[in-house]
Each structure stands twice: as structure tokens, then as C-alpha cells.
Amino acid sequence: MVKFLHVADVHLGFDRYDSRERTKDFFRAFQDVLQRYAIDEQVDFVLIAGDLFEHRTLQPAILNQAQLCLQDLKAANIPVFAIEGNHDNRPYGIVTSWLKYLSEWRLLTLLEPGNVAAGESFYCPWDEDRRRGGYIDLACGVRILGSNWYGAAAPRAIEQIADAMAELPPGPEHTVLMFHHGLAGQIARYAGALRYDDLLPLRQAGVDYLALGHIHKHYSVDGWVHNPGSLEANNVEEAQYERGAYLVELNGQGVQARLQRDYYQRPxxxxxxxxxxxxxxxxxxxxxxxxxxxxxxxxxxxxxxxxxxxxxxxxxxxxxxxxxxxxxxxxxxxxxxxxxxxxxxxxxxxVGYASPLAEEANRRQIEYDIFTDVLAGHRDYKKRAPELAHGLMDLKERQLQGHAEEALYAFVETLLEPGSQASSTTPAVTEEK
Missing domain, CATH: 3.30.110 (Translation Initiation Factor IF3)
Known part of the structure; x- marks a missing residue:
């Protein structure tokens, strides 16, 4: 039996709320997850399926957080395999990244396809001396393959990965692929997500466990597609998502992936x-x-x-x-x-009106209250609201009595003049019979 831990979207260095303590939460969550479900469980290996870091450019303290966590795993003889996500991948034209740095220092193994345009094979076996390679075969009976961040080109990349897998020599019993991309239908307002049918070439190529990242909500499909979600919530909206880390067992009966959520998280x-x-x-x-x-x-x-x-x-x-x-x-x-x-x-x-109306209020009282509230909400009329409310009630009565339009307009002009007493006979607010 093979046992491993699958995490993604760790986002060390998260700083959206400009809070040092909140930034430390992401380190505390990662450290606690590794202790509980990797070291204590004595797993065979750990997968980081993209976005170990929040930013491509790191503060020294954030790099130190990653090193401390990975050194704990190294001391426990637990290898770590990782791919870059959209947050921590190297910009176009740059040959190195902080994940590559950690790989060169043997704190993790960064699996990435070769540069086909430069004449390299898409998938070369891992070379320990050169610290390069796209896949690795482990003695525990698992072949692990890496990938890059492909963005909108992901469907085409999947076909390329499947074709490259078909060219590989026979490998161990189980095949695991790390891929940083999201599946359609899991969260709202996510453009560019993959359809399930887009993934099927990978299954046909022999992938037993597709280790996804990118979407911060946990989900699994058909017992072979698995996304643990982020370890910590990147915003308050993500509090509604179930998320965590997958503790996975591979055996003759297939895949048993259990989502683990009992670790440090800020409420x-x-x-x-x-x-x-x-x-x-x-x-x-x-x-x-x-x-x-x-x-x-x-x-x-x-x-x-x-x-x-x-x-x-x-x-x-x-x-x-x-x-x-x-x-x-x-x-x-x-x-x-x-x-x-x-x-x-x-x-x-x-609102245009807001005064609570008494249940016994008559029509004229209601009219007066509504007119007063409408006027009170206007910056130019609020100081004269009671006076103008009576004037508007008088205007309504004059219109109903058939006064000429010229006379009504003249009444309004007089009413709106500062200090006006246009309503010579202020309508009393009395109960109607």
C-alpha cells in the first residue's frame, strides 16, 4: 500500500489584508498539516500541486517559512514533489523561480516537462544530479508526473501530456499526475475552467490519481480527479468552501482519498x-x-x-x-x-421615506409623512421639509380642483422661493370622516 499527502494552494506570503498575523496563518496551516498528516502518518511522499507561494517575488521571511516546513519533511525522510501554479510560476523568459531554487537545494523535487521547442523530450526521467526531469518512478510503486501552468492552453496541453505518456517506458503500478487547473461547475464566476471531457485523455493514458490545484474548494470526481482546495481561505467568501488536504492510499482496490480538515485554521x-x-x-x-x-x-x-x-x-x-x-x-x-x-x-x-406610520394614520397624515420624508432626503429641501410638505398637499388639492396649469406652475415657483408662504391656507392634517 502507498500512502501520500496531497496539498495545493498553500499561498505562503498571503498579504491581502495587510496583516502580519494573517500572513502567518498560512504558514501555521501548512506546518500543522505537514506535521499531522505527513510526518505523524508516515506517508511515502507529499505532493504540492501548485501555488506554494502567493507571489513570484518573495520576502526573506516567506522563503524561510517554506524552508522550515520542507526541512521538517526532509528530516523525516519524506520526499516532496511539486509543480508551479499561476501564482509562483516563472514569468516568460525567466529560467529560474523560487520553487526551482528549493529544488536545487534538495528541499523538494520540481517536476516539469522539457522544452520541446528547444529539442528536448516532453517527459524526461528525473535526473538527480542535474535536478531536472518531468517524471520520477518511486520504489514504493508510483510514477509521478509533473506539468506546467498552462492557463487557457490547458486543453491542448492535456492532449500533449497524454501523447507524451504513451511514449514512456512501462512504469510502476500506479500513476499520479500533478496539474494546476480548475474543473468547470465547481465554483461560480470562474472563466476558463476545464470540462470533465477535457481530462479524459489523461485517464485513458493511465493516470490513476489526478492531483489538481487552483480552485480553493475541495472536490473529487469519479474517484480519480481530486482537488483538496486551499489550506487557508484567501478571502471571507471562501469561508463557505470545504477545503483541506488529501490523505491518500493507493492499493489493489483503487484510490482512497480522505479530506483532512482538522488542523490550524483561523476562524x-x-x-x-x-x-x-x-x-x-x-x-x-x-x-x-x-x-x-x-x-x-x-x-x-x-x-x-x-x-x-x-x-x-x-x-x-x-x-x-x-x-x-x-x-x-x-x-x-x-x-x-x-x-x-x-x-x-x-x-x-x-430610501425616499422612512418614518414609521401609525396603524390608525388617515390618508392625509400618510401623505404628509411621505412628503416630509421625501423632502428630508434632499439636500436642498430638507430644512424646509414640513413647510414644503404642506405646500405639496395644497398643490395636489388645487390640481384635483381643476386649476389651470399656469396657476399651478406659478404656485410651485412661489412655493420653492426661500421663506415663501405660498400655501396661504395650510391644509390641516385631520382625520377624515
């Missing part, structure tokens, strides 16, 4: 408050803090674990949306939740 909490348009500034702030307290009581947010918190306020507000002090609320939410990062998403619309 992510996402809360949503719906504003309905009748809350005041203070009431909306109080509602937000109350929602957080409820989430803490229910265990959805644990201040002890210093989560990453996303708090969304959506819906409608009955005041100028810019009057709300989002910075002060964000600070209060972060302090109460002890969040390492608090992302406050304030995505509301200012």
Missing part, C-alpha cells in the same frame, strides 16, 4: 444586518452591536480565537447614508469580537 465569521429604513443612526448602531452579542452567545463568534470578522449592513436607511459613522462602529465591533481583522461592509440605499 472566519460572517454576520449580516438588514436595515429596513425606519431605524435612526443610534438604533442602527445598537442593532449591529446587538447582533454581534447574539452571535457570541451562540458560539458563532469566539473572541478567544481572534476570528476574521465580516459584518455586512445591507438594505435601506432613512437618513443620508454618509451620516453613519462606519469607522466608529468598525472599531467597536473589532474590539468586542477581538477580531484580527474586521471588515465592515456598509451597502445600503437611502
Amino acid at each position: 472566519i465569521a460572517r454576520l449580516r444586518l438588514l436595515a429596513r429604513g425606519h431605524e435612526s443612526l443610534r438604533e442602527l448602531e445598537a442593532a449591529a452591536l446587538s447582533l454581534l452579542e447574539e452571535a457570541i452567545e451562540l458560539g458563532q463568534v469566539d473572541p478567544v480565537q481572534a476570528p476574521l470578522l465580516e459584518f455586512r449592513i445591507e438594505g435601506q436607511v432613512g437618513f443620508d447614508r454618509l451620516e453613519f459613522d462606519t469607522r466608529a462602529l468598525q472599531q467597536a465591533l473589532q474590539q468586542r469580537s477581538n477580531a484580527i481583522i474586521c471588515l465592515l461592509k456598509y451597502e445600503v440605499e437611502t
